[in-house]
Amino acid sequence: xxxxxxxxxxxxxxxxxxxxxxxxxxxxxxxxxxxxxxxxxxxxxxxxxxxxxxxxxxxxxxxxxxxxxxxxxxxxxxxxxxxxxxxxxxxxxxxxxxxxxxxxxxxxxxxxxxxxxxxxxxxxxxxxxxxxxxxxxxxxxxxxxxxxxxxxxxxxxxxxxxxxxxxxxxxxxxxxxxxxxxxxxxxxxxxxxxxxxxxxxxxxxxxxxxxxxxxxxxxxxxxxxxxxxxxxxxxxxxxxxxxxxxxxxxxxxxxxxxxxxxxxxxxxxxxxxxxxxxxxxxxxxxxxxxxxxxxxxxxxxxxxxxxxxxxxxxxxxxxxxxxxxxxxxxxxxxxxxx
Amino acid sequence: xxxxxxxxxxxxxxxxxxxxxxxxxxxxxxxxxxxxxxxxxxxxxxxxxxxxxxxxxxxxxxxxxxxxxxxxxxxxxxxxxxxxxxxxxxxxxxxxxxxxxxxxxxxxxxxxxxxxxxxxxxxxxxxxxxxxxxxxxxxxxxxxxxxxxxxxxxxxxxxxxxxxxxxxxxxxxxxxxxxxxxxxxxxxxxxxxxxxxxxxxxxxxxxxxxxxxxxxxxxxxxxxxxxxxxxxxxxxxxxxxxxxxxxxxxxxxxxxxxxxxxxxxxxxxxxxxxxxxxxxxxxxxxxxxxxxxxxxxxxxxxxxxxxxxxxxxxxxxxxxxxxxxxxxxxxxxxxxxx
DNA sequence: TTCGCCTGTGTAACCGGTTACGCTGTGAAC
DNA sequence: GTTCACAGCGTAACCGGTTACACAGGCGAA
Numbered sequence: 239x240x241x242x243x244x245x246x247x248x249x250x251x252x253x254x255x256x257x258x259x260x261x262x263x264x265x266x267x268x269x270x271x272x273x274x275x276x277x278x279x280x281x282x283x284x285x286x287x288x289x290x291x292x293x294x295x296x297x298x299x300x301x302x303x304x305x306x307x308x309x310x311x312x313x314x315x316x317x318x319x320x321x322x323x324x325x326x327x328x329x330x331x332x333x334x335x336x337x338x339x340x341x342x343x344x345x346x347x348x349x350x351x352x353x354x355x356x357x358x359x360x361x362x363x364x365x366x367x368x369x370x371x372x373x374x375x376x377x378x379x380x381x382x383x384x385x386x387x388x389x390x391x392x393x394x395x396x397x398x399x400x401x402x403x404x405x406x407x408x409x410x411x412x413x414x415x416x417x418x419x420x421x422x423x424x425x426x427x428x429x430x431x432x433x434x435x436x437x438x439x440x441x442x443x444x445x446x447x448x449x450x451x452x453x454x455x456x457x458x459x460x461x462x463x464x465x466x467x468x469x470x471x472x473x474x475x476x477x478x479x480x481x482x483x484x485x486x487x488x489x490x491x492x493x494x495x496x497x498x499x500x501x502x503x504x505x506x507x508x509x510x511x512x513x514x515x516x517x518x519x520x521x522x523x524x525x526x527x528x529x530x531x532x533x534x535x536x537x538x539x540x541x542x543x544x545x546x547x548x549x550x551x552x553x554x555x556x557x558x559x560x561x562x563x564x565x566x567x568x569x570x571x572x573x574x575x576x
Numbered sequence: 577x578x579x580x581x582x583x584x585x586x587x588x589x590x591x592x593x594x595x596x597x598x599x600x601x602x603x604x605x606x607x608x609x610x611x612x613x614x615x616x617x618x619x620x621x622x623x624x625x626x627x628x629x630x631x632x633x634x635x636x637x638x639x640x641x642x643x644x645x646x647x648x649x650x651x652x653x654x655x656x657x658x659x660x661x662x663x664x665x666x667x668x669x670x671x672x673x674x675x676x677x678x679x680x681x682x683x684x685x686x687x688x689x690x691x692x693x694x695x696x697x698x699x700x701x702x703x704x705x706x707x708x709x710x711x712x713x714x715x716x717x718x719x720x721x722x723x724x725x726x727x728x729x730x731x732x733x734x735x736x737x738x739x740x741x742x743x744x745x746x747x748x749x750x751x752x753x754x755x756x757x758x759x760x761x762x763x764x765x766x767x768x769x770x771x772x773x774x775x776x777x778x779x780x781x782x783x784x785x786x787x788x789x790x791x792x793x794x795x796x797x798x799x800x801x802x803x804x805x806x807x808x809x810x811x812x813x814x815x816x817x818x819x820x821x822x823x824x825x826x827x828x829x830x831x832x833x834x835x836x837x838x839x840x841x842x843x844x845x846x847x848x849x850x851x852x853x854x855x856x857x858x859x860x861x862x863x864x865x866x867x868x869x870x871x872x873x874x875x876x877x878x879x880x881x882x883x884x885x886x887x888x889x890x891x892x893x894x895x896x897x898x899x900x901x902x903x904x905x906x907x908x909x910x911x912x913x914x
Numbered sequence: 915t916t917c918g919c920c921t922g923t924g925t926a927a928c929c930g931g932t933t934a935c936g937c938t939g940t941g942a943a944c
Numbered sequence: 945g946t947t948c949a950c951a952g953c954g955t956a957a958c959c960g961g962t963t964a965c966a967c968a969g970g971c972g973a974a
Contacts, residue, residue: 286689313651351624
């Protein structure tokens with residue numbers, strides 16, 4: 239592969255001039271520039287971005303660290319990020335923490351020198367740990383994570399209000415015994431959603447200790463909850479799953495047990511993954527524009543990179559919207575509002 | 577941010593020794609190493625991967641260039657790639673050609689110096705153009721693309737055989753008038769699937785010019801095809817969509833028009849996206865393990881990086897499997913074999 | 915004519931690591 | 945007591961770009 243020196247030699251100029259010509263700096267005469275460009279073409283020269291970023295101290299790349307890469311949730315986030323990043327000529331370096339704390343540290347460390355900024359989504363990490371790993375000099379925006387004491391900008395979904403609203407809606411639809419399927423124990427989203435559910439049950443429904451089944455956001459755990467519900471004879475006329483994935487498993491499990499949704503029991507989820515409106519009956523859920531989570535975070539990061547100093551005060555809270563569909567007795571067919 | 581020189585100064589050794597200690601080279605005494613490590617801890621030193629890759633001529637990163645980032649298809653590919661890459665300590669740099677040829681060239685060029693190898697999926701690019709953009713010295717594996725003359729290893733799905741098999745199955749189920757919804761005109765996958773359909777119709781069904789409706793792989797274009805079908809009074813007892821996405825739109829469109837699937841008309845797709853088995857009736861389709869497409873390609877690339885020289889001969893063709901579900905009159909309920 | 919300035923170009927330092935090579939001091943072999 | 949091998953460490957070159965600074969030559973002003 240040709241280097242800048244090769245090009246300079248070929249064009250009969252110095253490396254400085256070659257560099258200037260290639261980067262379109264003003265102080266080069268037209269003939270000189272033409273000669274350099276001809277050499278570039280001839281040698282098929284492409285600048286080595288790694289070397290370039292070393293001196294420029296800019297990589298035009300942002301690191302994205304996600305807990306996993308599974309499912310539509312993450313692909314939508316990435317799409318949202320890419321949408322904004324691409325417009326600014328930024329590249330995306332993917333890091334995956336694969337669920338382990340140790341890997342998270344490694345993923346963050348590996349980013350040093352490769353990226354100009356970081357987008358991190360650490361749903362089950364303690365803030366203190368996170369601050370140990372993070373480089374304070376590296377612009378960072380948190381995804382779906384309110385790191386209060388860290389003073390980092392973040393973008394989050396108002397899980398509490400969303401869960402509260404959904405629970406309220408279920409009660410308004412006539413449900414009396416609403417059961418919640420919780421998400422992973424130390425997942426923040428899951429905990430906030432559970433709090434919203436519990437509070438709404440208490441304040442709106444007048445129920446003190448509503449039934450809560452364990453779950454882990456997986457489809458399988460939703461199916462398991464269905465079995466618990468049916469075999470355990472847990473009285474319920476509505477189930478609010480902490481995410482759509484579990485709601486999907488739940489519905490399948492209930493169908494197997496001969497329960498009809500929504501006639502015997504109503505079901506609601508959270509996230510509004512694309513699949514939700516294609517189910518039959520279609521799934522009532524809290525709509526989160528997942529891609530906006532990514533694009534908003536990326537826009538915040540870009541502002542920091544442009545020189546603004548943003549702290550936790552610049553956080554953006556996205557409020558999810560209730561989408562009533564078939565599983566809560568709404569429109570029975572698929573293809574309700576997208 | 578601390579540099580290696582800072583660490584060396586702090587530990588009272590030379591940069592060479594510091595480097596050796598940090599990288600675990602043998603020729604450093606235990607006390608010296610301890611001193612260096614203490615300095616690393618104290619200064620919070622993290623090696624600058626950019627600088628490191630400059631001398632090592634290794635970035636531990638692979639570039640992934642995809643036509644788009646939309647939908648489950650791509651997220652599954654990325655997941656498959658990541659799975660293998662992660663095991664080898666590799667990172668993923670995402671490039672997106674956003675549909676344009678010009679962007680493709682830019683995306684590939686931007687990778688120089690940032691990656692050790694490339695995974696490219698150029699579904700609607702001519703081989704000659706592609707070879708112009710590609711750096712012959714950079715290990716490259718093609719995704720879902722047979723670039724015959726280029727002598728590059730690739731991983732592809734046997735679209736032709738898959739489409740042939742599905743068409744055959746539809747005919748075997750009693751369909752007489754099968755209509756195909758094609759994908760984008762210059763998309764290779766789409767063309768191969770169409771060929772498979774046409775050939776099967778001719779050889780197995782004895783039909784010369786089977787009806788083919790245009791499409792572009794989007795759900796919307798599937799819905800449009802449904803309208804054409806119904807309003808145009810095109811006689812059909814089965815529709816084979818070139819991908820699942822279109823099949824989904826088609827089914828919704830047919831439902832709106834009052835047509836029942838599979839009683840009035842059978843429907844089949846291609847890809848087996850996760851959504852397929854959750855539809856009601858569940859969607860018959862050709863199962864492609866999309867994630868394997870990614871992981872297989874990544875494994876090929878790793879072999880090249882380890883020194884093996886692989887050409888087009890190392891190509892892997894993944895054969896899709898037929899999954900008969902509800903939309904072709906198979907098991908009517910959701911949750912057929914995963 | 916001389917001075918100064920401005921423009922175009924070259925030299926070399928630098929970014930932050932790695933590593934070839936050279937130097938020093940120790941212990942074993944003679 | 946030399947000689948020699950070798951282990952441990954330092955110096956400096958290098959990766960491939962960018963850019964501060966120096967410098968040469970052309971021009972207008974005095």
